[in-house]
Amino acid sequence: MKKVGEHVTIDFLGVKQDYSSNFYTKIIYKIAKKAKVQVLNIAEYKFKPQGYTCVALLAESHMSFHTFPEKGMISFDFFTCGKISPTIALEIIKKEIRHERTVTRNFDRSNQGLYKDIYSTPGHKKYYVVDDVLENFVSKVGQHIEILKLHEFGNSLFIDGELQVSEKDEKKYSGQFVSAALNLSKNNSSAAIIGGGDGGVARECVSKGFDLIDWYELDPEVVKVCYKHLPKTSAQARENNSVKCYWGDAFESIKNVEDSKYDKIFVDLNDDQYCIDLAEKNMKGLKRILKPGGVITAQVGCLSKKPKQVDNWIKVLSKNFGNTKLDEIFIPSFDCRWTFASSIMDS
Helix, strand or coil: CCEEEEEEEEEEECCCCCCCHHHHHHHHHHHHHHHCCCEEEEEEEECCCCCEEEEEEECCEEEEEEEEHHHCEEEEEEEECCCCCCCHHHHHHHHHCCCCEEEEEEEEEECCEEEECCCCECCECCEEEEEEEEEEEECCCCCEEEEEEECCCEEEEEECCEEEEECCCHHHHHHHHHHHHHCCCCCCCEEEEEECCCCHHHHHHHHCCCCEEEEEECCHHHHHHHHHHCHHHHHHHHCCCCEEEEECCHHHHHHHCCCCCEEEEEEECCCCHHHHHHHHHCHHHHHHHEEEEEEEEEEEECCCCCHHHHHHHHHHHHHHHCCCEEEEEEECCCCEEEEEEEEECCC
8 A cells, every 4th residue: 555644534513603713723723733734824715604614735735624504513624644643633623622523534545445345235335445456447248347456355356346256265256156066966077157257167167177168258358357367266267178168148159059068057147137037038048958967056146135136046946947055155355155056957
């Protein structure tokens, strides 16, 4: 992280007194003395019928007050690249301004950013801390692809704003994905992977000794960018002779596949209703290429965050195969347990 300074904002709530402009000027100089910063100039403005703004230009950045008498609120912010933290202002102002409570935010000004987790809610905000942006573009097939270097999880793939995989815990996801299928049947002569552009599932199939792995991926740019920035995830799959890639619409591609070709089918699509409907629409084709006694496994999302989605996946698989088994594993970067649903083809 390249830090350039610290910033503190303080909102005083329940303020009943309308202070004079002289009052704020004195506080600014008192804070400046304590924080050892130099005041260069102070600009102020009084609003009619009420309200006041003043901004102090510092050699080390700025300080400001803005009042909202009609709301009983005073807002203060202090940004400095000085040696003393701007939070020192809090102990001074709290003694000067009579109030009911405060809302304080303190953060570093740096190259480190925040990326909103799509599972955030209005009352429960969550963010990934981003140290760097390595890739950010829209692919030719229309996917927004980002490779972000996350502070806790390392290089990570985001597609259309949603985290797909991070290098720190990707093996938990891909490993459990493949193990879920092998737990139902140990046969591993051949596998089809629908999606899975990061290459983790293909790599796990290689490590489990599959002789033939057909990888059907819509977007070659996802595979390319993961090969570049997440090599431990995808390199083994890309460089193994047992893995063959088919680019484009997977469900169109499998129409040319012979009947009963695969021991295992791994459906690694986005976890949304569109993909559930897409899989259901093409389930007849998936059943056709799966061997008797073969296993189809799909990543179906988080049961605690999207229970309806998981339930819809179960309904699709159960309707077509008459059986469904669930496996779960906690993925730290997803901040939840992730679910994989598997079904066996009748022998």
